Amino acid sequence: MVNTIPRRTLLTVPLFGAGAALGAAAPAVAAPLPTLSTAGRPAPAGRARAGGSGRRGADRLLRRWAQDTWRSLDAMTVRSTGLISDAIGADLEGHSGNTSPTNIGGGLWSTLIARELRLITPGEARHRISRTLGSLETMEHHEPSGMFYNWYDETDGSVLRSWPGTGEPVVPFVSSVDMGWLGAALHVVAEADPTHRRRAKRLFDAMRWDVFFDRDVDASPGLTVGGFWSEDPEREGTELRPLMGDIPGADVWYHSEHHYDTAVSEARMVTYLGIMTEQIPAGAYYSTFRTFPPGEFSAEMPPVGEWTEHEGVPVFEGAHTYRGMEIVPGWGGSMFEELMPDLFVPEASWGPGSWGRNHPLHVRAQREHGLDEAGYGYWGFSPCSDPHAGYREYGVDALGLNPAGYFSDAEETDWHHDQPTPAFGDGVVTPHAAALALQYEREEATENLTRIEEELGAYGPGGFYDAVAVRSGVIATRHLSLDQSMVLGALGNVLLDEQIHEWFGTDEVAASLRPLIAQETFRAHG
Template sequence: MRLRSLAAATAATALLLTGATTASAGGRHHPDDLGLTRQDRADLHRWAQDTWTSFVAMTDETTGLPADNIDASLDPATRSGYTSPTNIGAYLWSTISAQELGVISKREARKRMAQTLATVATMERHEPSGMFYNWYDEATGAKLTEFPTGETVYPFLSTVDNGWMAAALMVVASAEPSLRRQANALLEPMNFGAFYDANQFGGARPGMMRGGFWVDPPNPEQCTQPGDVAGSTVLFTCHHYDITNSEPRIASYIGIVRGQVPPAHYFATNRTFPASCDWSWLEQRPVGVTRTYEGLEVFEGAFTYRGMHIVPSWGGDMFEELMPDLFVPESEWAPKSWGVNHPLAVRAHIEHGMVEAGYGYWGFSPASDPFGTYNVYGVDAIGMDPGGYPSDAEKTNVDAGYEGCREATNPTPTFGDGVVTPHASFLALPYAPREAVDNLRNIETVLGAYGDGGFYDSVAVRSNTQAKRYLSLDQGMVLGALGNVLGGNVLHESFGTRQVEKVLRPLIGQEEFSAGVIK
């Protein structure tokens, strides 16, 4: 089968969904060309204001650090009692967005960010690498060794957490000149080479990023590998981030831009694993061709779903696909790879929710669990995880089999109580603005999954069971997306400086995914 270019295929592949207009199959829309009505923009702005209200409630007045989460009541007494580098980063870039949208004044934004940066400067970090630990007390800034529940914390240096913190510091340094020195003083010591495994393949080819490391021994059941970071003995995770389409690529981007990781590392990760029976545990056999970039052979694999070839993420969720795109304008800088894949992934979420599963709603991503604490959700068919990120509370797993190697076990499942996550629709706004706004309106007005702090974190749509919580990370995705869509691409412009573009654009722009609409 041949693939048509998305631009040429837009009209022929338009989605015919009841209650929704056609989704764009032609890529990211420019903020000025989204086709949004005055009422659409008014609703988006109102949602931004309410989402910011949740951040104000989550943030400690003394330290300027946001809690990981808070109940729908927004009562400060329900703050989680812990935070992470990712949460702090989300608050910083959300403050930039809130200012750009006129939700808060420039003076308030500066004051809030200065307070946060001052606290971060006092927080314990791993000095040889300059990296931050995974959990801190938002009320004091102290590194945690025990959660409020009494559960033991084994302090960990996370590649992903530090990636989002560094991204936020880069945004602040660029967007707010009065805080540039303060932000850069925190950013400068952060060396992403600490996570990069140059010897993973014996030096024969670039390596990948590790999951992170511990300074002190973790839980004895945890797999570790001893190693060295700038003369400091550490215990690395046994796993590497070996998938391209996942959130760790923000750490890769930053490490490459700062000269701490070789550019060819970007092509060391897998678009899919090889189409071989050695990998038959995958959801399906990938299709694709092998191409060479930076001297490395790359299997440009893709999964097949509803007339599309899509490069899968690990879980088939919107978060892995689109969160890095909040900062790096991937569709613009890499039109033959991310510029093709991102709109198709959004289309897959819409078709899954509206047609295949028939939920009447769409957008699936890890979030608070309506029936518990936290869980992962996605479109299983476009995820590589063999266990699957389900789209419903029943955790329905899709298994199409692996052609020539393994029989299908559940190729046409019946889906149950679908769990949609509003932040997924906000991430999708640049690619399907009409569908995203309509979906969010229905979540608010029909399901009522909305409170004083904006959209609740998730909702099981058939039982209308709502996760009445707000999470810093997910609210940060909401405000980050709105900062780009309504605020003149503020995160793209602030992160994607000339120097960043000079390094990243030619690197990622040379690639061509095996993604597209099947003819």
């Protein structure tokens, strides 16, 4: 998962598994995994199809998906604690024995979406949020920074010290990206639920985002680290350092090589939170790569672009060329790197010359890869449950900077700009990637999800299963709470006229972030 590059280093991790990627725990999905299915199933009779009766029929379809998705999220939630499990099987029974700040945040914003879609009453939403906040208020965490550890037992809120199912030791780790999603959720709760505004703000205001901001790097003014351990993990590459941000407290162990170094990354949520709270400088938004500058690092594809400067930071505004498009790539070429922060920050409208160009192009590129280049018949590639194993990173190799590649198929078919027609194998699509695309290609993404449900049978009582290998037909018949929260968040933004954007993008936040994002023009067109 980790690729070391001279001068700067990049870290890529599963959304809910940063601690695991850095060695804090075992795989993100607790063992044993639910059984995998190898046979597609037709959709139950009477269900609304995308064609329906125009837009109204399409809305009914999306609402049905939202209702079923909420059913799985509801089943994953422990009533006594309000904490949500990391994963659940297709039967919607039991709990995985682990949760993370990302999962908890996903449970909070999903509850708000369920309220707005009238899947639950306002009173039930208040009770659910109250239980979750109550657990957070009493859970052990890293008090000097206000940050929570990456793995807890969802049944009682205790910090995990051994991994469920295997007993492997877990050293408490604080993950930057995972805390980004909990922080975003608490900010949204404070705006969307007046009853709990003070409680949510108290938790949010205690969080110090500069604890993740490393100024001791060549990239000025600094970069986001992957996180830190509160105890010695006895791992190579870690070093004992004082808490960053001049925060009083005990020393912690940072991994000196693990920094987020790309603009198209889930870690930009941490940057947004740090900037809007005035804990890290605005220039941090521009210290990450759009592409590697020409000749600086070994890359699969020569970039196109030019140098400029924003907020006093030199920026190479570069892009990769793919199928006649110029696109700013991510690290792995996955949909969540591109679009998950956009669930909260209205990036396309605040940055019409940057994200307003790149987001639609990334969606188009993923669609064309799945349908035209690889010929899978389906599309939507992002880290997810591996239908053939446990968990794995999938993406479109051409849309990533990672020399090792995130691949769209189980065979890891390599792609090179000078080899335009490779033979792709058993492609793995994940519905959360297609759901994120709804905000940019609603009709195409709806058709794709309908076919994943009806033709591939990757659907059950709790909504879409986490992933399906399209040629072998093997289905990961389980749900991951974070992926389901992305599905429900995307459906909520589409059905509720960008409601999450409205909650997150307050006047104060817009004044801080919008002028910053609006400065840039990506080298992105197609």
